[in-house]
Amino acid sequence: xxxxxxxxxxxxxxxKPRVKADGTGVDLANVKMxxxxxxxxxxxxxxxxxxxxxxxxxxxxxxxxQKAQETLRTALAMGADRAILVQTDDVVEPLxxxxxxxxxxxxxxxxxxxxxxxxxxxDSNQTGQMLAALTGRPQGTFASKVEVDGxxxxxxxxxxxxxxTVRLALPAIVTTDLxxxxxxxxxxxxxxxAKSKKLETKSPADYxxxxxxxxxxxxxxxxxxxxxxxxxxxxxxxxxxxxxLGVGA
Amino acid sequence: MSILVWAxxxxxxxxxxxxxxxxxxxKLGEVHLLVAGAGVDGVAAQAAQVAxxxxxxxxxxxxxxxxxxxxxxxxxxxxxxxxDAFVAPATTTGKNIAPRVAACLDVAQISDILSVExxxxxxxxxxxxxxxxxxxxxxxxxxxxxxxxAFAKAEATGGSAAIEAVATTGDAGLSSFVGAELAKSxxxxxxxxxxxxxxxxxxxxxxxxxxxxxxxxDKLGAAVGASRAxxxxxxxxxxxxxxxxxxxxAPEVYVAVGISGAIQHLAGMKDSKTxxxxxxDEDAPxxxxxxxxxxxDLFSAVPELTGKL
Numbered sequence: 001x002x003x004x005x006x007x008x009x010x011x012x013x014x015x016k017p018r019v020k021a022d023g024t025g026v027d028l029a030n031v032k033m034x035x036x037x038x039x040x041x042x043x044x045x046x047x048x049x050x051x052x053x054x055x056x057x058x059x060x061x062x063x064x065x066q067k068a069q070e071t072l073r074t075a076l077a078m079g080a081d082r083a084i085l086v087q088t089d090d091v092v093e094p095l096x097x098x099x100x101x102x103x104x105x106x107x108x109x110x111x112x113x114x115x116x117x118x119x120x121x122x123d124s125n126q127t128g129q130m131l132a133a134l135t136g137r138p139q140g141t142f143a144s145k146v147e148v149d150g151x152x153x154x155x156x157x158x159x160x161x162x163x164x165t166v167r168l169a170l171p172a173i174v175t176t177d178l179x180x181x182x183x184x185x186x187x188x189x190x191x192x193x194a195k196s197k198k199l200e201t202k203s204p205a206d207y208x209x210x211x212x213x214x215x216x217x218x219x220x221x222x223x224x225x226x227x228x229x230x231x232x233x234x235x236x237x238x239x240x241x242x243x244x245l246g247v248g249a
Numbered sequence: 250m251s252i253l254v255w256a257x258x259x260x261x262x263x264x265x266x267x268x269x270x271x272x273x274x275x276k277l278g279e280v281h282l283l284v285a286g287a288g289v290d291g292v293a294a295q296a297a298q299v300a301x302x303x304x305x306x307x308x309x310x311x312x313x314x315x316x317x318x319x320x321x322x323x324x325x326x327x328x329x330x331x332x333d334a335f336v337a338p339a340t341t342t343g344k345n346i347a348p349r350v351a352a353c354l355d356v357a358q359i360s361d362i363l364s365v366e367x368x369x370x371x372x373x374x375x376x377x378x379x380x381x382x383x384x385x386x387x388x389x390x391x392x393x394x395x396x397x398x399a400f401a402k403a404e405a406t407g408g409s410a411a412i413e414a415v416a417t418t419g420d421a422g423l424s425s426f427v428g429a430e431l432a433k434s435x436x437x438x439x440x441x442x443x444x445x446x447x448x449x450x451x452x453x454x455x456x457x458x459x460x461x462x463x464x465x466x467d468k469l470g471a472a473v474g475a476s477r478a479x480x481x482x483x484x485x486x487x488x489x490x491x492x493x494x495x496x497x498x499a500p501e502v503y504v505a506v507g508i509s510g511a512i513q514h515l516a517g518m519k520d521s522k523t524x525x526x527x528x529x530d531e532d533a534p535x536x537x538x539x540x541x542x543x544x545x546d547l548f549s550a551v552p553e554l555t556g557k558l
Binding site for chain 1: 315317318319322340341342344345346347348349350351352353355356357358359360361370374375376377378379380381382383384385386387388422423424425426427428429430431432440443444468469470471477480481486487488493494496501502512519523524525527531536537538539540541542543544545550553554557558
């Protein structure tokens with residue numbers, strides 16, 4: 001069974017985002033960019049399924065600028081086999097990404113598509129569900145456990161009330177949550193080896209997909225800031241404040 | 250405009266999360282609530298009483314019992330022929346279903362809205378709430394998830410909407426519900442609690458977490474939350490997690506115990522009305538957002554606090 005893993009290049013999760021002074025977005029010039037952490041978990045899960053013998057080839061896909069090649073190379077160094085970059089400098093919304101992925105899924109015919117539940121830049125949490133809709137396949141979102149069982153996959157999902165498990169007919173789309181696994185670091189020999197793995201570059205037009213955004217970003221602003229309050233001297237002072245707030249009295 | 254709103258429920262009772270979505274949808278037009286589930290007459294009766302709801306649509310079918318998106322999305326997509334917008338609460342159920350509906354309708358979804366600025370203009374958080382984007386949709390129909398803490402809850406009673414059964418679409422045959430491990434608790438739900446006590450990594454282990462945090466929560470009548478670090482370390486289950494990828498909360502009082510205040514955690518609780526932090530590190534980032542801070546060793550301060558309340 002082949003696995004396709006879409007990955008996104010985003011602002012590194014350790015970097016504090018700065019809103020641009022002109023209100024057009026977040027400043028991405030000269031800041032560290034990395035693979036979206038949820039996608040890293042998806043790459044790791046695909047590799048583990050392969051190591052268990054449940055999967056064959058792992059194809060990683062990214063939609064984005066030329067620099068997204070670095071993100072794909074990272075995935076190849078972790079253990080993916082092959083990469084496809086759908087190169088564009090335009091803004092690509094989740095719906096457009098899902099349409100491009102649909103075309104790739106039709107060409108590659110994977111048994112499983114594993115991807116992060118959301119990207120930590122736009123926090124949309126849409127692409128996996130949209131891909132499932134467009135391909136007419138089942139979806140297991142927010143996965144904390146993935147078990148391939150013959151022609152099915154059992155996915156344990158992190159939901160508001162706890163955990164729930166669904167059984168999906170393959171091929172299926174699974175989106176990863178934080179506790180599915182801890183991604184490995186690529187070793188130096190594997191980083192070297194990844195340089196010779198195949199990375200194919202395509203354009204949205206190659207797939208006949210119109211990526212024109214449907215949403216216009218009118219402005220991007222800083223959220224309202226909270227200011228630091230007061231430090232209390234001792235527990236008695238805190239008890240007093242709680243009573244003023246009308247709790248615990 | 251007429252708006253179809255997803256009613257969140259467990260087939261027995263309507264969930265509070267629905268009420269914020271009703272308020273958000275009410276800013277756009279006439280609100281119809283969709284109750285899709287199995288054996289949901291009781292839920293539909295409750296839904297009909299929600300203030301501001303003009304009509305309740307009931308789709309009762311075993312295939313909808315677990316709200317599997319493969320089964321409920323076709324139902325919603327069919328109904329959307331008669332609506333201008335679909336609004337779901339930004340719960341794990343809403344986030345699971347809404348994008349599937351949006352893609353079927355070929356529209357962009359607007360996730361996790363914080364406000365309605367115009368008929369097609371909304372604000373939403375990006376970068377874990379470190380920036381707020383104002384976006385305008387060019388699509389003919391809207392698909393939206395609404396953040397519960399950003400909208401006042403509609404009154405649960407006082408309404409008298411008509412209840413109408415709609416044709417069901419059956420089982421798509423792609424997925425099935427195996428089971429759930431849902432936390433049972435006498436405490437208030439995290440996302441609707443007035444007071445929350447949350448613990449962080451400093452709580453050491455599951456036993457210490459329980460022995461330290463729970464008595465204080467009991468005294469305050471509070472829900473119990475946790476930082477991602479505490480959940481990852483196994484002190485408490487995943488559904489306790491407050492933060493960017495966990496639950497977004499905004500209680501009257503949020504007490505952070507032994508939580509340093511990582512950006513991901515702050516994203517989930519910084520809209521709380523009053524924040525109280527107890528931490529022995531006086532430079533912890535949590536103190537930059539706390540209204541009241543106590544620099545102290547939590548293992549002595551929390552039991553003392555619990556004893557004095």
